[in-house]
Amino acid sequence: MTIENNMPKNYLMEITGDEFDLFRSYIHQKFGINLTDKKRSLLVSRLQKIIRESGFGSFQNYYEYLVKNNDHGQIQELINRISTNHTFFNREKDHFEFFSQVALPEVVNALKKKGKKDLRIWCAGCSTGEEAYMLLMLMDEFFGSDYPNWNAGILATDISQRVLDIALPGIYSEEKIQSLPTRLRNKYTSKLSDGNYQMIDRLRKEVTFRKFNLMNSVYPFKNPFHIIFCRNVMIYFDEIDRKKVVNHFYHLTEPNGYLFIGHSETLGRKQQAYTYIQPALYKKVI
Secondary structure (H helix, E strand, C coil): CCCCCCCCCCCCCCCCCHHHHHHHHHHHHHHHHCHHHHCCCCCCCCHHHHHHHCCCHHHHHHHHHHHCCCHHHHHHHHHHHHCCCCCCCCCCCCHHHHHHHHHHHHHHHHHHCCCCEEECEECCCCCCCCCCCHHHHHHHHHHHHHHCCEEEEEEEEEECCHHHHHHHCCCCHHHHCCCCCHHHHHHEECCCCCEEEEEHHHHHHHHEEEEECCCCCCCCCCEEEEEEEECCCCCCCCCCHHHHHHHHHHHHHEEEEEEECCCCCCCCCCCCCEEEECCCCCCCCC
């Protein structure tokens, strides 16, 4: 399969209705992302570079290769291209205020009464890591000198290896770091010689980044979590997949634990599992 070398780089490839439907079905099945007709041009713009550089020649050829070969490298490149990873420090800051002022103290006090010091928090759909590091900073502020006495790190997962590779070293531009409160920025980041900022080693050691697909039928976690953050992820799922994911979350939430979702999302009035607390915040009341 070859492509014409004289094709302009900014030329937008064409995709037929049938080809778009094939990719829409494949992407929904694999990743749970629901592509509407309005996303057709977006799909083309994000995939045409792969098709050209790999010599597939057409969307049909690329689709057939993905289905027949199950090439994990190409599948990962596909999700890297189509997933949206817009995030920033302190995004939807009322959630972080509730986390540090209400949810975290409540959960910690309940654990202390049981004589336990194992705090489990999951950041699902962590993208480039800003949310996970934000939670860790607030946890470190809350515990203070007692933090080393707790098993209180964070599990942060995402479907895209590309964003995880950015999250792991915790290096961000000066522009990115500006949304952090000054005190936290000064305390938990260090400026590098190239002008970027890196989260301090002590903080980075407290987060475990892993690749995980929320569409998996099995969630292989040994213990449930006290707090789950999954914000601005399920907005891309249809109602059926959203219910499946929320059901997994519910079974993986400790009694009286919390689920935070994005402000543009809702679990719906018909769901009877979690108890609504306030916009985009739910609790497993037992």
